[in-house]
Amino acid sequence: MIIACTNVSSKENFKVMPTDNNTTLLSEQEWKAKLSDEEYYILREKGTEKPFTGKFLMHKENGYYTCKGCGEKLFKSDAKFDAHCGWPSFDAEIEKGKITYTQDNSHGMQRVEITCSKCGSHLGHVFNDGPTKTGLRYCVNSVSLEFEPESTKTSDTMTIGGGCFWCTEAVYSRINGVLKVEPGYAGGHTKNPTYKEVCTGNTGHAEVIQLTYNPSVISYLELLKVFFATHDPTTLNRQGNDVGTQYRSVIFFHNEQQKQIATEVISELTLNQIYKQPIVTEIVPITNFYNAEDYHQNYFEENSTSNPYCEIVIQPKVEKFEKLFKNLLKGK
Numbered sequence: 001m002i003i004a005c006t007n008v009s010s011k012e013n014f015k016v017m018p019t020d021n022n023t024t025l026l027s028e029q030e031w032k033a034k035l036s037d038e039e040y041y042i043l044r045e046k047g048t049e050k051p052f053t054g055k056f057l058m059h060k061e062n063g064y065y066t067c068k069g070c071g072e073k074l075f076k077s078d079a080k081f082d083a084h085c086g087w088p089s090f091d092a093e094i095e096k097g098k099i100t101y102t103q104d105n106s107h108g109m110q111r112v113e114i115t116c117s118k119c120g121s122h123l124g125h126v127f128n129d130g131p132t133k134t135g136l137r138y139c140v141n142s143v144s145l146e147f148e149p150e151s152t153k154t155s156d157t158m159t160i161g162g163g164c165f166w167c168t169e170a171v172y173s174r175i176n177g178v179l180k181v182e183p184g185y186a187g188g189h190t191k192n193p194t195y196k197e198v199c200t201g202n203t204g205h206a207e208v209i210q211l212t213y214n215p216s217v218i219s220y221l222e223l224l225k226v227f228f229a230t231h232d233p234t235t236l237n238r239q240g241n242d243v244g245t246q247y248r249s250v251i252f253f254h255n256e257q258q259k260q261i262a263t264e265v266i267s268e269l270t271l272n273q274i275y276k277q278p279i280v281t282e283i284v285p286i287t288n289f290y291n292a293e294d295y296h297q298n299y300f301e302e303n304s305t306s307n308p309y310c311e312i313v314i315q316p317k318v319e320k321f322e323k324l325f326k327n328l329l330k331g332k
């Protein structure tokens with residue numbers, strides 16, 4: 001087994017923390033429930049996988065290596081190089097601050113341990129014998145990582161129902177990377193329904209918005225985070241004073257990947273007890289979608305002064321969204 005254990009002193013491009021960093025998102029019990037035994041041993045007990053065994057050692061796709069513990073993007077594929085040491089190696093973190101550096105004097109060596117700054121999971125060690133111009137070699141357990149391929153698509157579709165579509169449209173039309181927002185009806189059993197028919201609650205359709213977005217600017221996951229932060233996913237067939245199955249909380253997935261991401265987001269929110277009540281959001285395949293009548297398009301922008309609903313219901317939602325997701329706004 002080759003372990004490069006040269007003494008590492010604090011370098012200018014990262015700051016070594018003097019003591020152990022106890023950042024953690026979950027309790028030990030929750031980590032145990034979330035991770036496999038091997039993952040728990042490495043991520044939470046600072047274990048090391050056997051060299052030359054990890055799934056990302058020879059991995060060469062373009063994309064992002066994310067933290068197994070919390071999903072945070074940690075390394076980009078262009079930082080990866082073959083260090084012949086038995087573990088995936090990188091020459092830089094994706095962005096300063098994503099990784100925390102801690103002096104590690106265990107096993108009679110002086111090393112610098114690297115952990116995920118967001119969730120505190122152990123990743124491996126960093127050495128200053130890297131062959132590239134950063135001079136660094138981040139030696140990382142494959143088990144500590146997940147891989148997210150870089151999207152080559154320039155547009156993708158998402159369909160969600162989070163109550164009144166005037167509200168959801170107002171929120172999503174402000175997001176950078178969202179190319180088009182179409183209010184409409186989906187999931188029901190009648191063809192070309194009218195707004196009036198949908199409002200009776202008898203068509204089975206939900207008020208939805210269908211987004212066309214650029215996945216290289218914003219991911220499905222980020223769009224879902226906005227969804228869960230800007231409507232109440234715990235009230236069955238209701239959003240505030242809007243009551244009826246047409247206002248149900250629903251994700252209409254277009255492919256298996258969307259289904260999987262949506263399912264994972266709901267389990268994460270549940271595990272972390274983000275809401276006091278259970279999440280009732282449906283995750284169902286998209287079977288139909290009908291555009292709403294023209295006067296619903298851009299409703300909030302067109303009617304913000306004439307319809308009190310806009311001021312009372314939509315405006316606060318938009319303000320909440322803009323406060324929570326400043327970094328996602330158009331023109332930022």
Ligand SMILES: [Zn+2]
Pocket residue numbers: 067068069070071072116117118119120121
């Ligand atoms: Zn993490």
